[in-house]
Amino acid sequence: MFSMSSTSPLSIVFLTAGFTVGFGHCIGMCGPIAVSLSLNMKGNNRILPHLLYNVGRVITYTILGALMGLTGSFTGLTAHMAGLQKGIMIFAGMIILVMGAAMAGWLKIGPIFGDYASPSGLFSRGFYRLSRAGSATTYLPLGLLLGLLPCGPVYTALIAAARSGMEAPSPLAGAVNGASVMACFGIGTIPALFLVAKLADLGWLKARQTFYRFGGFLMVLVGAYFVYKGIRY
Amino acid sequence: MNLNSYFSNRTFLFSFTSMGVFPTIFVLFLFFTLMCPIIHAAGSDETGAINCNIQESACTQSLGDGTVTLDIFPKPVKAMADLTFELILSGLTLTTAPYIDLGMPGMKMGPNHVLMKPSDQKHTYTGTGIIVRCPSGRTIWKADVTLPGVGSVEYVFDVIY
Numbered sequence: 150m151f152s153m154s155s156t157s158p159l160s161i162v163f164l165t166a167g168f169t170v171g172f173g174h175c176i177g178m179c180g181p182i183a184v185s186l187s188l189n190m191k192g193n194n195r196i197l198p199h200l201l202y203n204v205g206r207v208i209t210y211t212i213l214g215a216l217m218g219l220t221g222s223f224t225g226l227t228a229h230m231a232g233l234q235k236g237i238m239i240f241a242g243m244i245i246l247v248m249g250a251a252m253a254g255w256l257k258i259g260p261i262f263g264d265y266a267s268p269s270g271l272f273s274r275g276f277y278r279l280s281r282a283g284s285a286t287t288y289l290p291l292g293l294l295l296g297l298l299p300c301g302p303v304y305t306a307l308i309a310a311a312r313s314g315m316e317a318p319s320p321l322a323g324a325v326n327g328a329s330v331m332a333c334f335g336i337g338t339i340p341a342l343f344l345v346a347k348l349a350d351l352g353w354l355k356a357r358q359t360f361y362r363f364g365g366f367l368m369v370l371v372g373a374y375f376v377y378k379g380i381r382y
Numbered sequence: 383m384n385l386n387s388y389f390s391n392r393t394f395l396f397s398f399t400s401m402g403v404f405p406t407i408f409v410l411f412l413f414f415t416l417m418c419p420i421i422h423a424a425g426s427d428e429t430g431a432i433n434c435n436i437q438e439s440a441c442t443q444s445l446g447d448g449t450v451t452l453d454i455f456p457k458p459v460k461a462m463a464d465l466t467f468e469l470i471l472s473g474l475t476l477t478t479a480p481y482i483d484l485g486m487p488g489m490k491m492g493p494n495h496v497l498m499k500p501s502d503q504k505h506t507y508t509g510t511g512i513i514v515r516c517p518s519g520r521t522i523w524k525a526d527v528t529l530p531g532v533g534s535v536e537y538v539f540d541v542i543y
Contacts, residue, residue: 166492173490178518181416223512224464238517304462304514305492334492367416378517 159313159326160333163306167337170302175338180345181371182295185245186288187349188252188364198288199346205292207335210303211328213296217307218314218327226311227304234299235382241295242375249368252361296335299382306334431487432522436539440470443535448473450527452482452537460542461515461523467496469507469527478530480507486516487524487538496525515543 186202187195216226250256310330314323349364434441440453451470459465467482482496496511513523523541528534 162493170490170492184416224462227462299515299517301486301514301516302490302492305494308494308512308514364416367413371416378519381519382517 159309160329163309163330164333164337166302166306167334168340171338171341174302176341176345178300179298179342181245181368181375182241183342183346184349184364185248185368185372187346188361188368189248195350199343201288202292202295203339203342205289205294206296207332207339209293209296210306210331210335213307214310214331214334215324215328217310217331218317218323218325219320221311221315221323223304223308223311227307230297231382234297235379237294237297238299238379238382239376241298242372242377242379244372245368245375246372249365249370249372252365253369254362254365255369303334306331432538432540434537434539436537437542440468441537441539443537445529445533445535446474450474450529450535452525452527458542459513459539461513461521463512465511465513467498467509467511467525468501469498471505471507471529474505474529474532476529476532480527480529482509482511483526483528484511484513485524485526486520487522489516489520491516513541519543
């Protein structure tokens with residue numbers, strides 16, 4: 150019914166592609182977000198937040214894949230998404246920038262994503278409420294949102310999802326095919342980002358203020374870069 | 383201090399490991415991971431690698447005893463838009479249809495195949511595809527044209543975002 154026999158090989162192709170692209174592209178382009186989240190985590194349970202963040206990303210990819218498969222059109226949907234993606238890129242940049250500034254000690258708001266975060270001020274409280282890690286489940290909506298970040302390999306996978314929809318016998322089958330392709334792609338990207346996040350999650354680094362602040366300074370730079378790119382996107 | 387006692391000092395070795403090599407590697411990791419988008423965008427001057435001015439005209443390359451001409455429509459060639467790819471072969475005979483792999487030089491973008499079909503005109507193949515946009519701002523793309531059983535040629539060109 151869903152022509153899964155023709156889509157399954159495509160899903161496997163994109164599972165593999167997600168894995169290789171994850172190590173070849175995502176670490177470079179989305180790694181800063183994973184590292185930023187890691188550096189700001191202060192709680193004991195630091196695996197669950199990363200897991201939830203990645204699950205959120207994969208859910209967003211799957212929904213986008215279903216929409217692509219349903220409509221069978223890549224350009225039609227991405228044209229409508231462009232404005233939203235621009236906003237999300239700026240938002241991601243601002244999160245990284247504020248987290249970095251807090252880590253570097255330039256903003257006296259404490260760790261935004263940490264269990265011990267104690268924000269003061271409207272702006273800080275807004276970020277704190279948005280991404281409070283006292284309950285790690287906050288990382289799921291963060292992943293859902295940041296899954297919409299503009300990304301070349303995600304676009305490439307979405308093209309395949311749209312094509313699988315065009316070749317499907319019905320719109321519903323197309324949606325399932327598209328979702329399958331994107332879910333596999335997203336799952337494939339998890340190991341790379343998870344590895345980077347865990348590498349940046351070493352406790353001894355956070356105990357050393359110099360390195361911690363250095364990381365914060367880099368985060369401010371990359372956050373500003375994301376905002377700049379988002380404005381220009 | 384002689385060399386023996388120098389290296390038998392466990393405290394020193396511990397401090398060397400935890401404060402010297404390891405942090406250096408870690409800081410480098412942190413630096414390159416966080417700075418990668420900026421480094422990647424800064425190193426985007428690849429104009430020397432461009433071998434095709436696809437915005438102006440079709441591009442022809444030699445392959446074996448013949449030539450392969452690539453053209454992309456509509457012009458200007460823009461990212462995130464439906465594009466028609468056209469291949470014109472000269473002096474080459476194919477038994478299987480050619481295909482094009484779209485990608486970015488030096489950056490993995492995932493499999494983006496354009497399947498070509500014979501058109502009404504002799505030795506001409508057409509197919510539809512999309513060049514995606516990279517948020518890094520890099521606009522240099524490449525099309526690897528594969529002619530099964532014959533070989534492949536690479537066209538590197540600039541697209542408009």
